[in-house]
Amino acid sequence: xxxxxxxxxxGLVLGMAVVAVNLxxxxxxxxxxxxAGMGCGVIISFGGSFLSLVLFLIYLGGMLVVFVYSAALAxxxxxxxxxxxxxxxxxxxxxxxxxxxxILYIExxxxxxxxxxxxxxxxxxxxxxxxxxxxxxxPGGFLLxxxxxxxxxxxxxxxxMTRGSSRGPLRSV
Amino acid sequence: MTPILFAxxxxxxxxxxxxxxxxxxxxxxxxxxxxxxxSLYIALSTWSLGMGSASSSALxxxxxxxxxxxxxxxxxxLVATARTHGTDRLQSLNLLQW
Numbered sequence: 001x002x003x004x005x006x007x008x009x010x011g012l013v014l015g016m017a018v019v020a021v022n023l024x025x026x027x028x029x030x031x032x033x034x035x036a037g038m039g040c041g042v043i044i045s046f047g048g049s050f051l052s053l054v055l056f057l058i059y060l061g062g063m064l065v066v067f068v069y070s071a072a073l074a075x076x077x078x079x080x081x082x083x084x085x086x087x088x089x090x091x092x093x094x095x096x097x098x099x100x101x102x103i104l105y106i107e108x109x110x111x112x113x114x115x116x117x118x119x120x121x122x123x124x125x126x127x128x129x130x131x132x133x134x135x136x137x138x139p140g141g142f143l144l145x146x147x148x149x150x151x152x153x154x155x156x157x158x159x160x161m162t163r164g165s166s167r168g169p170l171r172s173v
Numbered sequence: 174m175t176p177i178l179f180a181x182x183x184x185x186x187x188x189x190x191x192x193x194x195x196x197x198x199x200x201x202x203x204x205x206x207x208x209x210x211x212s213l214y215i216a217l218s219t220w221s222l223g224m225g226s227a228s229s230s231a232l233x234x235x236x237x238x239x240x241x242x243x244x245x246x247x248x249x250x251l252v253a254t255a256r257t258h259g260t261d262r263l264q265s266l267n268l269l270q271w
Contacts (some may be wrong), residue, residue: 007262009180012215016184019208020191028204035184035208037214042177046222051233055214058237063207063244070248071200073255080197081263094190098183105174129222132230142232147238161249164256 008041017094021087024079025071029064036060048129177219184212199254199261203247210240 015038018031036059040052082088136144174182185199214233221229251261258265 006176009176012180013183013187016187016208016212019205020187022191022195022197022201022205023205025198025200025204028201032204032208032211035211039211042180042215042238043222046219048218048222048230051218051222051230054234054237055211055218058241059211059214063241065201066244066248067204067207070251073252073261090195094187098187101183104181106176106179107174108176129227129230131232132221132227135228136231143235147235150242151238154245158245158249161246162252162256164253 005045006040008038008045008104011035011038012042013098014095017091017098020094023081023084024076025067027078027081027152029068029071030065032067035062036064048130050133177223181212181216181219184215185209188212196263199251199263203244203251206247207244209239210236210243214240 012035019028019035022028036055040055043052043055060084080087080164082091180192188205188209192202193207196202214236217229217236221227221232254266255261
C-alpha cells in the first residue's frame with residue numbers, strides 16, 4: 001500500500017505521453033485530466049492536501065473547462081484517434097524512451113518524503129503547507145496584489161486580442 | 174534520481190516533445206504547454222513539501238495564476254486565428270512562407 005503512489009507517477013507519465021502524441025485535441029484534453037488527477041494523488045501522498053485541492057479546482061475546473069470549450073471551436077468531422085496510422089507506435093515509442101531512461105536513472109533512494117504517521121496515537125508528522133500558504137497574505141501581500149492585477153490585465157489582453165477590425169469580442173454563435 | 178523527480182521531469186520533456194513535433198492543430202500545442210505548466214506545478218509542490226520546510230508552498234499558487242493568464246492569452250490567439258483563417262490548423266497559417 002505504501003507503493004501505491006508509484007502507480008500515480010506511472011499514470012502521470014502515461015497521461016502526458018497521450019498529450020504528446022498530438023492527436024485530436026479531445027484526447028489531449030482527456031490526457032491532461034488524467035495527468036492532473038495523478039498529480040493530485042502524488043501531491044497528496046507528500047502531504048499537500050490543500051495544494052492538490054487547488055490544482056483540482058483551478059486547473060481542472062477552470063482552465064481545462066475553457067480548453068474543452070475551445071476544442072468545440074476546433075471540431076472536425078473526422079478526429080484523428082488512436083486507431084489512425086502511426087499513433088499507437090508513436091505512443092509506444094515515447095513510453096519506451098521514457099522507460100529506458102527510467103531504468104537507467106532511477107535509484108531507489110528515500111523516494112518519497114511523505115508523511116510518517118504514528119499509528120498508535122493517530123498523529124502524523126506531516127509538513128503542512130498552511131504555514132507557507134498563509135505567508136501569501138502576510139509578507140507576500142505585494143505579490144498577491146500583483147498577481148490579481150496581472151489577472152485583470154489578462155482580461156483586457158484577451159478582450160483586445162479578440163477584437164477584430166469590425167468585430168467585437170462577443171458575437172452571436 | 175528519485176522517482177518523483179524522474180516523473181515530473183519526463184512529463185515536462187514529453188510535453189516539450191509534443192509542443193515541438195508533429196502538430197496539426199494549434200490547440201494541441203496549447204494543451205502541451207498546459208501539460209508543461211502542470212508538471213512544473215507538481216514539481217514545485219513536491220519540492221516544497223519534501224524539503225521539510227513549507228515556506229515556499231505559496232509558489233505553486235502563483236505559478237498556477239500566471240499560467241492561467243498564459244492559457245487565456247493563448248486561447249485568445251486561437252479564437253482570433255479561427256475567426257480570420259476559418260480553422261486552427263497550422264497548414265492555414267501559410268502567409269509568411271517564402
